[in-house]
Amino acid sequence: MNTSATSAARFVLPLGAFMLLLVVLIAGLYHAPQKGIIVSPLLGKPAPQFSLPGLLDESAPLQAQTLRGHWSVVNVWGTWCAECRAEHETLLMIKQQGRVPIFGIDWKDDDDKARAWLSELGNPYERIGADREGRVAIDWGVYGAPETFLVNPSGTVVYKHVGAMTAEVWQQEFLSRLL
């Protein structure tokens, strides 16, 4: 096989593709820490207006008004999300503490699967809205599940946690803001 310029380039191609991937990885690495603190445009602003049909009880929809008059935790989850399974225990623990009700947004999910998940793992939620198309999640600025918001009694988003909820995060970032 001759080693003309074109066939030589063929052998450099994999290296080029790998470099491109590296750029993505490096960008991800240096880009993520800022997001870890979460620059959400929603922070300090009222929670978006929304209304979602109830997952377990059609007569109990999840709406912006549901979050008024008391502190609320809004947790975005889905049965397709592995991390959500990981944080489920923590949510049940939070429910058991009884300090703040958790409202769930079931994101881009199958209703039957979601109900089966809850009956199997237990239900930490006060109320769950089924966001089948993912529209409401966009309004909330969700970009991956799970995400958890803390909303104050006047309906303002106070804090947002990205990724699985842990007892530590709950203690340090949520409970501390409640006081």
Added chain:
Amino acid sequence: MLVELGHYALILALLLAAAQAFFGLVGPALGRERWLAAVPSAATGQFVFLALAAGTLIHAFVENDFSVRYVAENSNSALPLFYRVTALWGAHEGSLLLWALVLGGWTVAVVARLRFLPPMFGARVLGVLGVVSFGFLLFTLCTSDPFVRLIPAVPDGNDLNPVLQDFALSIHPPILYTGYVGFAVSFAFACAAMIEGRRDQLWARWMRPWTVIAWAFLGWGIALGSWWAYYELGWGGFWFWDPVENASFMPWLVGTALIHSIAVTDKRGLFKSWTLLLAVAAFSLSLLGTFLVRSGVLVSVHSFAADPRRGIFILGFLIVMIGGALALYAWRAPRMVSAAGFELISRESFLLFNNLLLVIAAAVVFGGTMAPLIADTLHLGTLSVGPPYFNPSFLTPIVPLLALLPLGIHARWRRGGLSDARGRLLVSFGVSAALALALVFGVYMHPIPLTPIGAVLGVWIILSSLLDPLDRLRRRLSVPPAILGMTVAHIGLGLFVLGITFVESNTLERDIALKPGGAAELGDYRFRFDGVDNIEGPNYEGLRGTITVTRHGEPVTVLHPEKRRFWVQGSVQTTAAIADGLHRDLLASLGDDVGAGAFSLRFQYRPLIRFVWLGALVMAIGGVIVVWGRRLRGAGWASAAERAPASGAAAPAPGAPGGAA
């Protein structure tokens, strides 16, 4: 004290890995033959010290030494002994240690077979393995040291994650890692061949058995993981396209392409650059997988920089290993290729299609796994990727791959045409179609569009794989292990395809709340809920349900799904009850108490699901037969003619390469 000794052993292993890399790579480069002698000793020493390090940590687990942080975090005095040992790889730090230990094991295996390789080449292979090991051990010691003490010690440990307290999942990591890490050997052979710029194709023959064995272990490991997910998670699912699964599946797909392309390189001297690239890619994906998943990068996009030090180290390591190998490829591969032609319809061209389709499939999985990260970096916003993406895009290359397989195994090397096999292929296709359609429309019914396609392909792959061995037996010829292994592996694939096809199209599920005495129907089966009892285990307590299953009034089985609460971590875990059978599984899982004595229950009927794992197991057995068979026939892993001249074996070259290779 022992733990500190283990720590020192790990540091010594690191130094020996450095010596192994230095003498293995620099020695041949400078032509210092006497340096080469140090390489196998360094490699063996490294393994010994790694084993010591792992041994002291296991000792700490067994003796419940909670002054070691890693033990305190991952074990508990109430944990059964078996799980105290396997808790070694229950979390990040220990997994890295296991990884390094497995790599040490492979390295020692290479040392044991060193006499079949030219000394320079063998030293380079070990040198590359030394670089890999050095990087891993440095990473372990700098960022993920499992030997850190916890002062003051805690009275009792935090317990092993309950999910991991399971037999299949305990043995899953060592097997999976044996596969993952085995590709490091293929990688090292490819790098050594590129460093030497070898124009022959012997390196492919030398690399082949290692690659096939690694591939078999990886397949077995993946199947074990899937089987575990199935019975432990109890959702009835066996594959979730979860990043962790994908991370092991991508190297398997590329490894599958590799064991096919290696055959072409070995036998015909073609596809050399492609084989090299696949060998580099298989290990690169293993590395990417182990690292990214283990550091939590891909599990959630968000935890990428959970520990920035780890992230940066990982990137550095990837740049050195993958970037280095690919640069070597760009530099050396062009001069290693040889010109030889083949016709459009020949074994070579079918294997080329096999490779392209498998690589496309791997790319599809890679794209889906990395998509959230990439989209996020490019500020494209939300992107959730799940089965709706994976299933159709994965099947697009895989269905043609399956359809070409029966043709490919009957195509001849180099020369065109299928003419002499055409009749048998047509007959086998006709028989397969009749059998499969009878199965689809007569037995299982309610097909979805893909059911007949999958069923016909599955049966046809099995029948057409049998044509050649049966023909040989009829003519009273022996079936060489290479052909036997290939046949077995392809039958495994056929079983796997049948399993997937029917479990995906004919599964029945039902969620229902029942009071004791209540019953639900699922197809022919009737599930009667008889109530729950309290149970207590060594480190948990819980509820156990009783469900009696009957079919047409005949008793079939009694199922006992459980719900366990682990004392230490307080976590609840549901354990589904499964009545397994070759032709179907019946599952029951116990949900919440919904009041008034009723419980929410989930019942499932899954036809032929055992074929999925059986198929994967049979595929891996096929790989083992190929390698083992060659050894038993005395061909060794390289026949006498290919042995290094320096080894003194002056056997004359046999007329033809042994076996069907």
